[in-house]
Amino acid sequence: MNHIRFRDVEVFLPMPVFPIIEDVGWWQGEDGSAMQQPYRNAFSRRHCLADYQALARFADSLGVRIGLGMVLCEWDRKKVLRDIPGATWLGREWNNHINQGPWLDETAEYLQDKRDLLELGLHGLCHEFWYEGGMERSEFHDRNGVMRSPQVIQDHLDAFGRILEHNGFSEFPRLFFPPALNHSFGNGPQSIQAILHNKGIRHVITRFAKAKRFASPRHEKISWECGVGLLERGQAPVPWNVPASLPSWDFSGPILPLHWGNLLHPDPEHNNDIIDGWTAMLLARTVGPELILAENFDACWRQAAVFYFGQLFIEGQSIVVDLRARPVSMPYYSGPFYLKIRAAQHGPLDIEGAQIISDHLDGARIRTVQLLPKEGVERVRLLLPWERNRENGVEYQR
Numbered sequence: 001m002n003h004i005r006f007r008d009v010e011v012f013l014p015m016p017v018f019p020i021i022e023d024v025g026w027w028q029g030e031d032g033s034a035m036q037q038p039y040r041n042a043f044s045r046r047h048c049l050a051d052y053q054a055l056a057r058f059a060d061s062l063g064v065r066i067g068l069g070m071v072l073c074e075w076d077r078k079k080v081l082r083d084i085p086g087a088t089w090l091g092r093e094w095n096n097h098i099n100q101g102p103w104l105d106e107t108a109e110y111l112q113d114k115r116d117l118l119e120l121g122l123h124g125l126c127h128e129f130w131y132e133g134g135m136e137r138s139e140f141h142d143r144n145g146v147m148r149s150p151q152v153i154q155d156h157l158d159a160f161g162r163i164l165e166h167n168g169f170s171e172f173p174r175l176f177f178p179p180a181l182n183h184s185f186g187n188g189p190q191s192i193q194a195i196l197h198n199k200g201i202r203h204v205i206t207r208f209a210k211a212k213r214f215a216s217p218r219h220e221k222i223s224w225e226c227g228v229g230l231l232e233r234g235q236a237p238v239p240w241n242v243p244a245s246l247p248s249w250d251f252s253g254p255i256l257p258l259h260w261g262n263l264l265h266p267d268p269e270h271n272n273d274i275i276d277g278w279t280a281m282l283l284a285r286t287v288g289p290e291l292i293l294a295e296n297f298d299a300c301w302r303q304a305a306v307f308y309f310g311q312l313f314i315e316g317q318s319i320v321v322d323l324r325a326r327p328v329s330m331p332y333y334s335g336p337f338y339l340k341i342r343a344a345q346h347g348p349l350d351i352e353g354a355q356i357i358s359d360h361l362d363g364a365r366i367r368t369v370q371l372l373p374k375e376g377v378e379r380v381r382l383l384l385p386w387e388r389n390r391e392n393g394v395e396y397q398r
């Protein structure tokens with residue numbers, strides 16, 4: 001249970017909300033799928049620096065380091081992809097000169113500068129896979145979730161890393177968003193997760209129902225294997241090829257999956273109009289006690305673990321957050337998580353088993369408390385002294 005009432009106090013384990021933006025990185029806007037080229041964003045113009053500035057504005061206004069699913073073939077400066085089997089429709093004839101210009105340096109520098117707002121994740125090189133000139137969906141798995149050979153995957157990951165390096169980025173991504181949601185999991189050392197982990201990927205965000213599953217996930221929304229956490233991505237609220245979209249989402253899970261074009265305007269000068277609509281909607285909807293914006297993916301993962309596995313119950317004069325159902329084999333769960341408390345009156349909190357990292361009360365009397373469980377503690381206890389005082393006829397004075 002993620003919500004409990006104790007007299008006039010309600011405690012919530014809020015669901016995290018974390019936006020991810022896929023298909024970032026194209027320079028060309030054209031959807032090439034009818035010509036055996038990639039599905040790009042079906043956008044009416046070339047992309048430009050303003051399209052990245054819009055993403056940074058989005059992240060900054062939300063207070064979240066958002067995740068970007070990058071496609072990097074059009075950032076290739078050194079014909080790296082000529083030697084990568086299946087990476088492009090042109091094979092050995094691959095040439096990216098049309099996308100080489102001052103915008104590469106300018107944008108790379110901008111992304112370095114905004115690294116605290118925008119986390120570059122892996123989506124793919126060209127998103128799809130080419131066999132004898134024909135395009136197949138998608139790069140790392142086919143439509144049936146059959147994984148491409150480990151060597152092909154390794155070659156594609158290495159090429160992604162080299163293109164990043166050639167553009168001045170030294171770190172390989174930690175986040176992977178499988179292109180076209182074709183993926184597989186549950187086969188342990190034979191899984192793509194094993195290969196991804198070797199390369200530095202720590203989290204995969206995808207739709208479990210679309211993936212080929214060799215074994216059931218640990219939980220229907222969250223799983224892990226070979227040191228890689230998998231989190232349910234959910235369905236995109238807007239089709240990938242709809243530009244300048246109006247904000248709308250059912251908050252059905254922790255991940256808000258959007259595509260770059262959804263957030264951009266055909267006139268880049270109006271990008272902020274689109275972005276600001278989404279920001280306003282997300283800020284308004286996460287004020288309540290049931291939801292919380294996660295400040296980065298790590299916080300999202302930890303909060304999702306608590307949201308899916310945590311239990312709240314009353315014991316004596318206290319509320320217990322019981323985390324014992326969270327399996328010890330789960331990676332990356334240690335660290336702080338959030339509670340929200342709704343009450344007509346708030347007083348000092350007395351917590352056993354955890355350190356209070358932050359404690360913030362908003363105008364709607366909803367209190368957001370960030371707790372760091374002490375080493376080895378799986379039951380955190382909240383004593384509500386102001387409730388006890390009231391019982392004894394002493395109203396707590398703020």
Ligand SMILES: [Zn+2]
Binds near residue numbers: 022023123179180
């Ligand atoms: Zn995509």
